[in-house]
Every structure is written in C-alpha cells, then in structure tokens.
Amino acid sequence: xxxxxxxxxxxIGCGLIGSSLVRAxxxxxxxxxxxxxxxxxxxxxxxxxxxxxxxxxxxxxxxARGADLVIIAAPPAAIxxxxxxxxxxxxxxxxxxxxxxxxxxxGEAMAAAAPPGVAVIPGHPIAGTEQSxxxxxxxxxxxxxxTILCPRASDDPxxxxxxxxxxxxxxxxxxxxxxxxxxHHDLVLAVTSHLPHLIAYNIVGTADDLEGVTQGEVMKxxxxxxxxxxxxxxxxxxxxxxxxxxxxxxVLEILGRFTEDLHALxxxxxxxEGDKLEALFTRTRAxxxxxxxxxxxxxxxxxxxxxxxx
Amino acid sequence: xxxxxxxxxxxIGCGLIGSSLVRAxxxxxxxxxxxxxxxxxxxxxxxxxxxxxxxxxxxxxxxARGADLVIIAAPPAAIxxxxxxxxxxxxxxxxxxxxxxxxxxxGEAMAAAAPPGVAVIPGHPIAGTEQSxxxxxxxxxxxxxxTILCPRASDDPxxxxxxxxxxxxxxxxxxxxxxxxxxHHDLVLAVTSHLPHLIAYNIVGTADDLEGVTQGEVMKxxxxxxxxxxxxxxxxxxxxxxxxxxxxxxVLEILGRFTEDLHALxxxxxxxEGDKLEALFTRTRAxxxxxxxxxxxxxxxxxxxxxxxx
Numbered sequence: 001x002x003x004x005x006x007x008x009x010x011x012i013g014c015g016l017i018g019s020s021l022v023r024a025x026x027x028x029x030x031x032x033x034x035x036x037x038x039x040x041x042x043x044x045x046x047x048x049x050x051x052x053x054x055x056x057x058x059x060x061x062x063x064a065r066g067a068d069l070v071i072i073a074a075p076p077a078a079i080x081x082x083x084x085x086x087x088x089x090x091x092x093x094x095x096x097x098x099x100x101x102x103x104x105x106x107g108e109a110m111a112a113a114a115p116p117g118v119a120v121i122p123g124h125p126i127a128g129t130e131q132s133x134x135x136x137x138x139x140x141x142x143x144x145x146x147t148i149l150c151p152r153a154s155d156d157p158x159x160x161x162x163x164x165x166x167x168x169x170x171x172x173x174x175x176x177x178x179x180x181x182x183x184h185h186d187l188v189l190a191v192t193s194h195l196p197h198l199i200a201y202n203i204v205g206t207a208d209d210l211e212g213v214t215q216g217e218v219m220k221x222x223x224x225x226x227x228x229x230x231x232x233x234x235x236x237x238x239x240x241x242x243x244x245x246x247x248x249x250x251v252l253e254i255l256g257r258f259t260e261d262l263h264a265l266x267x268x269x270x271x272x273e274g275d276k277l278e279a280l281f282t283r284t285r286a287x288x289x290x291x292x293x294x295x296x297x298x299x300x301x302x303x304x305x306x307x308x309x310x
Numbered sequence: 311x312x313x314x315x316x317x318x319x320x321x322i323g324c325g326l327i328g329s330s331l332v333r334a335x336x337x338x339x340x341x342x343x344x345x346x347x348x349x350x351x352x353x354x355x356x357x358x359x360x361x362x363x364x365x366x367x368x369x370x371x372x373x374a375r376g377a378d379l380v381i382i383a384a385p386p387a388a389i390x391x392x393x394x395x396x397x398x399x400x401x402x403x404x405x406x407x408x409x410x411x412x413x414x415x416x417g418e419a420m421a422a423a424a425p426p427g428v429a430v431i432p433g434h435p436i437a438g439t440e441q442s443x444x445x446x447x448x449x450x451x452x453x454x455x456x457t458i459l460c461p462r463a464s465d466d467p468x469x470x471x472x473x474x475x476x477x478x479x480x481x482x483x484x485x486x487x488x489x490x491x492x493x494h495h496d497l498v499l500a501v502t503s504h505l506p507h508l509i510a511y512n513i514v515g516t517a518d519d520l521e522g523v524t525q526g527e528v529m530k531x532x533x534x535x536x537x538x539x540x541x542x543x544x545x546x547x548x549x550x551x552x553x554x555x556x557x558x559x560x561v562l563e564i565l566g567r568f569t570e571d572l573h574a575l576x577x578x579x580x581x582x583e584g585d586k587l588e589a590l591f592t593r594t595r596a597x598x599x600x601x602x603x604x605x606x607x608x609x610x611x612x613x614x615x616x617x618x619x620x
Contacts (some may be wrong), residue, residue, distance in 0.1 A: 101534075126534050128600065146531060178530075188527050191517050193534025199509055200535070202575055204594040206568045207501050217498050219600060220488075221456060224411075224436050224503025225510070228538045234598035244579045244587055255576055258516045259569070265512055266565055269554045277554055281547035284514040288440065288544035290529060306535035 005168040006031040006152060012036045012060045012082050014047050016129065016236075018073030019097050019137030021173075022052050030172040037086070038062035042132075046134045064089030071123070072098040072110070076242035080109025081126035092117030093164050099125055101189060102246040103150045103182035111152060119162035122150045122182060125175060126193070130234040143174030150182035190250035193244055195258060198251065200232035201240070222282070236267040315478040316341040320377035320499030322392050324348045324357050324369045326439065326546075327409050329447030331483075332362050337449040338483040347373035347396070349442075356444045365373055374399030379479060381433070382408040382420070386552035390419025402427030405472050409435055409498060411549070412556040413460045421462060429472035432460045432492060435485060436503070440544040453484030460492035462516035500560035505568060508561065510542035511550070 001088070009031035012019045018036070025031045035052040037060040038044050044056050055064040064070045065087040072082045081096050086137065090096060096114050100106040107122040114120050127145040147170045151163045167177040180188070207218050208224065222230065244251055268276040311410050320339035321328045328346070346363040347370040348354050366374040374380045374396040382392045389408050400406060406424050410416040411434070417432040420530045424430050437455040439446065457480045477487045483585045490498075517536065532540065554561055578586040582583050 010365075045325065088363030098589040111536075126531055130595075140609050145533060148531075151395045157540075167554055188523050188531055189534060191520060191523050192528055192531040192536040195516075196513065196535030196539055197452065198575065199513060199539075200574050201591055203506065203509060203568060204597055205590050206505075206564070206571045208597055209571075210501060210564075210567070211392050213498050213517075215597070215600065217503055221436055221458075221498055221502040223455060224499060225542050229509075230507055230594070230598040232535050232538060233591070233594035235591075235595075237595060238587050240347075240591050241584045241588040245582055245584055248579055252576065254520075254579060256517070257520070257571075258513060259572065259576075262509075262512050262565075262569065265335060265508065266562065266569075269558055269563060269565075272555055272558075274551045274555055278551040279548050280510055280515050281543070283518065284511050284540070284543035285440075285545075285547060287514055287518055287525070288540040 004029055004197075005165055005172055006234070007070045008033045008035065008067045010035050010037070010060075010063040010070040010086075010288060011053075012037050012063060012072045012086055013069065013075065013078075014053075014134045015045055016136040017125070017127075017141075018071075019047070019052065019134040019226050020048075020127075020139065020141040021071060021073060023049075023137055023139040023170075024142055024173045025073050026052065028172050028174070029192070030169050031069070031289075035063050035067065043134055044143065050134060052134075059089075060086035061089030064094070066091065067094060068095070069095045069166070072096075072100075073197055074098075074100075075236070075239040076100040076102045076106055078242070079106045083110045083113035086116060087113045088097075090115055093158075095119045095121055097121050097123045097149075097166060099123060101193065101243045103148075103185045105246040106151055107182050109247070117156075118150060119156065119159055121163055121166050123166065123170070124148045124150075124185065124189070125170070126224060127175075128235070130231055132236050140174070145175055146178055147175040148178050148180050148185055150180055150185055152182070158208070173276050186247050186250050190254045194247055194251050195234060195254045197232055197240055198244065198255065199258070200229040203229050204233040230302050231270035312340050313473055314339055318343045318345065318377045318379075320345050320370075320373040320380045320396075321363075321387075322347050322373060322380065322382045323384035323397055324353055324363075324444045325383065326442050326446040327437075327451075328381075329360075329362065329444040330437075330449065330451040331381060331383060331409070331447075331448040332357075333447055334452055334483045335479075336362065336485070338482050339381070340479055343372050345377065345379065346599060351553050353444055360444060362444075369399075370396035370452055373400030374401075374404070376401065377404060379405045379407070379476070382406075382410075384408075384410075385549040386410040386412045386416055386548070386556050389416045389550070392421065393420045393423035395538070396421045397425060400425055400428050403468075405429045405431055405476055407431050407433045407459075407476045409478060411503065411553045413458075413495045415556040417460060417462060417492050427466075429475055430462060431466070431476050432462070433460045433476065433480070434460075434495065434499070435480070437485075438524055440541055440546070441549065444548050450484070452480070455485055456488055457484070457485040457489050458488050458492055458495055460495055462492070496557050496560050497564075500557060500564045502562050504557055505564045507542055507545060508551055508554065508565065509568070510539040514543040
C-alpha cells in the first residue's frame with residue numbers, strides 16, 4: 001500500500017503553478033502518479049518534452065478519470081469552465097480543488113459543476129513568481145508558504161476526512177495549511193494581495209505615461225523604490241484581470257479606503273502638516289517590524305538592492 | 311603625494327548613509343582622513359565605540375575645518391541648518407555636498423549658507439535600506455548604485471574641476487555618477503522614489519486600520535504582495551516627512567496623475583471592463599521586462615519569497 005496521500009493526481013492547467021504542483025508532487029512523493037491536461041497544444045507539447053508528467057491529455061475529463069485528486073490550476077475565470085469540462089471524468093470519492101486567488105466565486109462555480117460524491121474543496125497557495133508557463137515552475141515553490149483551504153458546507157460524512165487528505169497533500173509539498181471561510185479569504189487577500197497588485201499596476205502605468213521623464217530614466221533610477229512595484233506589476237495579466245473582476249466587491253471596498261487615506265495624505269503634504277506625515281510613517285515602520293519579528297521576512301537590509309530567492 | 315581623491319573628508323550626520331560613507335571612504339581609500347560630526351551624543355558615542363572615524367566632533371564647524379570635502383548626511387530639512395552651523399569652519403577650495411533625496415530646496419539652502427570660494431555641489435546616492443543609525447551602515451552600500459550630482463550655476467572657473475573631483479570620490483566608492491539639473495532630479499525622483507514611498511506608507515496604514523481583518527492575518531498572508539510594501543514603508547519617518555514637504559510640488563503633481571489613473575482603473579473594475587484591465591497589465595509587464603533587459607534587476611523569480619542582498 002502506498003504511503004503517498006494521493007494515488008493519482010490530475011493537474012488541469014500547466015502554467016507556473018500547475019507545473020510547480022506536478023514537479024513538487026513527484027519530487028516529494030505526494031502522489032503515485034501525476035497526469036496533466038492543458039487546453040494549449042504548445043503547453044502540452046512542452047510538458048511532454050520536459051517529461052515531468054506520467055501522461056498528458058487534451059481533454060480534461062480524460063485526465064480526471066481515475067484521479068482521486070483533481071486540482072484546477074487555471075486563471076480564476078477559467079476555473080468554472082474547466083470544472084464543467086472535466087466533470088464527466090470525475091469519480092465518486094474524488095476531491096476537486098483549485099489554486100485560484102479568489103475563492104467565493106470560484107467555489108460556487110466548481111460546486112455547481114461537480115457530480116454528487118465529489119468533495120469540492122477550494123484552495124489557494126500563496127506562492128508565485130512574476131513568470132508564467134510550464135518552464136517557470138519549480139518543485140520548492142510551496143515550501144514554507146501558506147496554502148489556504150476553504151471547505152464548503154457539506155452533508156457528506158466523508159467530507160472532513162477529504163479536507164484532511166487534501167491538507168496532508170499540501171503539507172507533503174512543504175506548505176503550511178490554514179482553513180478559512182471563502183468570503184473571509186477574499187477579504188483578507190483583497191488587502192494583502194489584490195490591492196497591492198492593483199496599486200503596483202497603476203503606478204507603473206502612471207510612470208510610463210509621463211512626459212518630461214523618459215522610460216530610460218525611470219528604469220535607471222528605479223532602485224529608489226519603483227523597482228519593487230515593477231516586479232509585482234509584471235504578474236500574469238489574465239490571471240489578475242480575473243482576480244479583480246471576480247473579487248470586485250472586496251477590492252473596491254478596500255480600494256475606497258485606500259483612496260480616502262491617500263487624499264488625507266495628499267492634503268497633509270499640501271498644507272505642510274509634517275507631524276501627520278511623521279506619525280503615519282512611524283506607525284507603518286512599527287508594522288513592518290511586527291512582520292519581521294513574526295518571522296515572515298528576513299531583517300537584512302535589502303531595499304534598493306538586487307534580490308534573489310533564498 | 312596621496313592618490314586619494316580627498317585628503318580630509320568631513321561627514322556631518324552619521325546615520326545609515328553617513329556611517330556608510332565613513333566606512334566606504336576608509337575601506338576604499340577615497341580619503342586620507344575621515345572625521346564626523348553628529349548632533350546626537352548617543353550617535354557620537356556609538357561612532358567612537360565603533361572606531362570607524364579618525365575624529366568625532368559635536369560642533370560641525372570643527373569637523374569642517376581643514377576638510378576639502380564636507381558631505382551633509384542629514385534628513386533633507388536639516389541640511390540647510392547643518393550648512394549654516396558648519397559654515398564658519400568651511401575653508402576656500404572646499405567642496406560642500408550632501409546626500410538628500412530632494413535637491414532643489416536643499417541646493418538653495420546650502421548655497422545660501424556657504425561662504426565664497428566653497429563649491430556647493432548637491433548630491434544624491436540612490437541607495438539605502440530600511441534601517442537607520444550608525445550601526446546600520448556598511449561599506450558596499452554605494453557599489454554599482456547611481457549617485458546623482460546636481461552642479462549649480464557658478465562663476466568660479468575652478469567649479470568644473472571640483473565637480474570632477476566629487477565625481478571621482480563617488481566612483482572610488484563604487485558608485486556610477488550622473489550629472490543632472492536639480493529640478494529635473496526632483497521630478498525624476500518624485501516618480502521613481504517619492505511616489506512609491508508615499509503609496510507604500512499609505513497602503514500599510516490602510517491595512518492597519520481595517521476592522522474584519524486582523525493585523526496577524528495581514529502579516530501571515532503578506533507574501534501575496536503586501537510584504538514588499540511594508541519594507542518600503544519601514545523607511546526613516548523623519549527623512550521621508552522632509553522629502554514630501556520639500557518636494558511638494560513634484561510629488562503632488564505625480565500623485566494627481568496616479569490618482570486619476572487609479573480612478574479609471576477602479577471604474578473599469580466596477581463596470582467589468584476586463585479588456586482595459588488586461589491591456590494595462592500587459593503593458594506594465596513589458597515595462598518590467600525592459601528593466602530586467604537593461605540589467606537593472608536580476609530576472610530570477612522571487613516574488614513572495616524572502617530576499618537577501620547579493
């Protein structure tokens with residue numbers, strides 16, 4: 001009998017996250033077999049050439065057939081469609097999950113597509129890079145990163161055990177697992193991820209449109225702070241389009257608060273209210289120190305210097 | 311005869327940048343002697359204990375006496391006051407420079423304070439960390455970073471040679487030197503540094519004020535993008551207060567454009583205009599690739615991972 005938490009893993013969509021899942025599951029023995037489906041012939045050919053999967057299918061239902069864990073690794077708005085396409089292959093007792101950055105809308109779509117007896121457990125590994133495609137993945141991507149699972153209301157007595165099995169799978173990949181209500185997930189991520197991306201996209205766009213300052217100058221002197229934004233603003237355009245459309249309410253709510261605060265800050269600058277500026281900047285510095293103290297970041301000086309993954 | 315570009319270097323203000331200048335000048339032989347002044351008794355005691363300077367003075371005029379290069383490394387709004395305080399010690403033939411992030415207002419203040427025969431050449435090394443104080447400095451801080459010098463209009467026939475001597479000093483520390491008009495500097499830096507810091511301070515403040523999401527959750531899931539902002543928002547509060555007050559016009563101009571663009575983006579989200587979002591996000595990704603191609607950043611995947619200086 002196998003010690004792997006999963007016998008047959010099907011990954012639907014083989015970009016950065018999907019191909020990292022394939023590589024990690026094999027490298028860490030999290031599944032006995034790993035099969036892949038992707039709608040793109042180029043991606044399928046590339047996955048074949050890389051030799052990272054046991055089988056590659058054009059039809060997601062074929063990939064899902066016989067799998068006890070199916071994870072959809074597609075842009076958020078494509079997850080519901082992928083779930084419908086693969087549903088004919090899903091077998092009772094299987095787990096259907098995903099890696100989307102939005103959970104409410106995506107969970108609804110997967111639940112609507114899944115046949116009875118399949119445990120739908122939306123998931124979100126908080127890990128990634130600015131790269132895309134099957135060549136960009138690597139097996140250590142999820143190590144020491146959080147993966148949030150959002151179990152849904154279920155009458156199935158086997159559901160809690162399925163949640164535990166999916167948690168064990170992610171822990172085998174090196175991730176730390178947290179369970180969370182999907183609405184709360186969408187609010188927390190609107191703050192910690194969606195708004196930061198929106199702001200970064202916006203500031204890089206603003207800088208690109210300026211007359212009087214050349215793009216060459218912006219690049220040359222980007223070490224002053226701008227460069228950190230460009231890295232975030234290089235994230236996958238389609239995925240992030242979907243995130244903002246599918247988590248619209250939470251994003252607009254948080255964006256509204258951000259904009260109010262920014263107007264107050266702008267007014268303080270215009271009126272020369274240095275005490276207000278210094279008070280805010282002192283408070284935000286303390287927050288950063290809390291993050292460093294909580295072990296979420298190394299304390300070494302690094303602002304404005306090239307960075308490499310550890 | 312000495313080969314060092316400077317005989318006696320006086321650093322006024324010995325925090326992160328000042329103490330890095332002291333360390334770098336000694337480590338790289340950029341000055342035969344390095345003396346320091348700082349208004350804080352604690353900082354002076356610490357510099358004495360570290361043993362990084364040849365002499366430490368409470369009175370900046372004493373430090374300036376006999377120095378052929380005096381660099382004020384104080385928060386921007388304190389630079390003019392420091393220049394007035396040290397002016398009695400300045401000798402004809404000396405260079406007076408600084409490291410402030412704003413150049414227009416600071417250049418005016420230094421020029422008003424300097425006696426005849428002293429070459430006032432404002433400067434700005436684009437380097438730093440989120441740390442502060444004399445213990446935070448290190449000798450390689452300026453290596454392969456840009457230092458912008460902003461020569462002023464001068465009738466002194468020796469002025470161009472003094473600019474070249476200051477450039478040689480910075481190059482000896484490992485910096486790349488660029489000459490720029492001070493007004494243009496303030497506009498370029500408003501885009502590449504001041505606005506990014508303002509936005510980062512603002513977003514971290516907004517997140518801290520939210521009900522419904524705990525600070526613990528924000529920290530825990532900060533790898534999704536937020537963490538990069540917290541690092542920037544941990545920069546020295548007094549220095550950044552001064553930057554926004556002294557570069558008010560350029561910062562408010564750029565902030566106004568940023569806010570307009572953000573409103574358009576918000577509207578596109580509200581109305582579900584996915585094509586507009588995707589078009590912007592595709593454009594910003596291309597800008598990032600330009601920065602990587604220009605050699606300003608390593609292309610390795612690192613978003614959401616701990617970073618260390620190389």
